Amino acid sequence: MKFIHITDIHLVSPNVLLHGLDPARRFARCLDDIKRNHSDAECCVITGDLADKGEESAYQFLFDQITNLGIQCHLILGNHDHRGNFLKTFAKMDVDEHGFIQYTIRTSAGVFVIIDTLESGTSSGIYCEHRSEWLRDTLKQNSDESVFLFMHHPPFDLGFSCIDQIGLTDQRNFAEIVRPYANIRHLFFGHAHRPISGNWQGISFSSLRGTNHQVALDFKSEEINYADEPPEYSIVLVSDDQVIVHTHMFPLEINE
Numbered sequence: 566m567k568f569i570h571i572t573d574i575h576l577v578s579p580n581v582l583l584h585g586l587d588p589a590r591r592f593a594r595c596l597d598d599i600k601r602n603h604s605d606a607e608c609c610v611i612t613g614d615l616a617d618k619g620e621e622s623a624y625q626f627l628f629d630q631i632t633n634l635g636i637q638c639h640l641i642l643g644n645h646d647h648r649g650n651f652l653k654t655f656a657k658m659d660v661d662e663h664g665f666i667q668y669t670i671r672t673s674a675g676v677f678v679i680i681d682t683l684e685s686g687t688s689s690g691i692y693c694e695h696r697s698e699w700l701r702d703t704l705k706q707n708s709d710e711s712v713f714l715f716m717h718h719p720p721f722d723l724g725f726s727c728i729d730q731i732g733l734t735d736q737r738n739f740a741e742i743v744r745p746y747a748n749i750r751h752l753f754f755g756h757a758h759r760p761i762s763g764n765w766q767g768i769s770f771s772s773l774r775g776t777n778h779q780v781a782l783d784f785k786s787e788e789i790n791y792a793d794e795p796p797e798y799s800i801v802l803v804s805d806d807q808v809i810v811h812t813h814m815f816p817l818e819i820n821e
Contacts, residue, residue: 566674569599569609569636570799570810572717572755573775575645576616576623583617584791588777589626591796591817595776596634598815603800607672609636610679612755613643613717614775615651624654642666642683643717643755644690644731663695669703674803675711675750678703682718682733690718690733690756697735697742704746713803714743714752719772721765727780727789728757740766751808753801760797760812771810773799 574592577583599609609631616623631638640655642648648666652658659668661681670677680700682690692700704712718733720740733739743749744766752770758780762771774797781792795814802809 566672566803567603567606568672568674568801568803569603569606570612570753570771570773570801571595571609571776572612572773573614573643573758573777574611574627575614575775575777576627577618578620578622579626584778586777588617591776592627593630594817595796595798595815596630598813599798600635604635606636606800607674608670609634609638610677610715610753611638611640612715612753613641613683614645614755615640615642616647617645619645619647619650621650621653624651628654639670639677639679639715640666641679641715641717641755642681644683644688646683648683648685661696661699663699665696665699667696667699667703669707675713676707677713677715678707680714680716682716688731690716690720690735692720692733692735692739697738700742704743704749708746708748710748712746712749714749714768716752716754718756719754719770720752723757723761725757725759725782725784726787727783728759730787732756743768750803762810769808771799773797773812774814 665681684691722729776796779792779794781790800811
């Protein structure tokens with residue numbers, strides 16, 4: 566199976582710049598590159614910060630773009646998003662019984678579990694008891710399947726102060742929920758705007774740069790500083806015994 570991972574697209578209203586860059590143009594170029602080179606992908610997952618200010622116009626642009634992608638696209642909310650505005654545009658989106666945007670996707674590689682860590686009023690991730698109970702039930706119901714987790718906030722510290730201080734606050738609780746399940750094959754997240762991979766509790770994980778602006782690799786600063794680094798997306802290849810993540814810095818100009 567092949568699928569695409571994108572994160573932190575930070576869309577604003579069309580023709581508006583963010584950090585001196587054009588998020589709409591960059592996201593469109595990302596999708597152009599995917600259509601040209603990976604139209605055989607089974608699906609695409611975008612792990613949060615879909616809209617930088619949670620504006621309805623940004624979600625409408627996103628809707629229009631992914632409608633024309635030709636590949637089913639699954640969406641996750643990040644701390645910059647606005648759940649209510651998002652649902653005005655994506656009214657058919659699956660939500661759990663408490664209104665959180667959490668759902669599962671059955672794919673040829675296994676079950677994708679989409680997790681909602683957005684909490685209004687904070688940049689940190691929150692995983693409350695309602696959301697936790699949904700995840701416990703979901704993992705229990707799919708304990709005989711290959712499971713892949715997708716979320717915005719990493720559920721552990723990265724050794725990267727400026728991001729760790731706005732990471733998931735309920736790390737111990739989240740770790741206890743997933744620890745019993747050896748069938749969880751990989752965790753995909755965003756938030757850090759950095760290419761990061763490793764292993765946590767026996768679960769491999771990966772993240773990547775966003776499609777607009779990036780965070781500088783500075784292990785000392787507690788302030789977020791932005792870096793002039795290229796945007797990227799990932800191509801993920803899954804087989805029975807492997808998960809391979811290719812990170813691709815897509816071109817911002819298309820040569821016909």
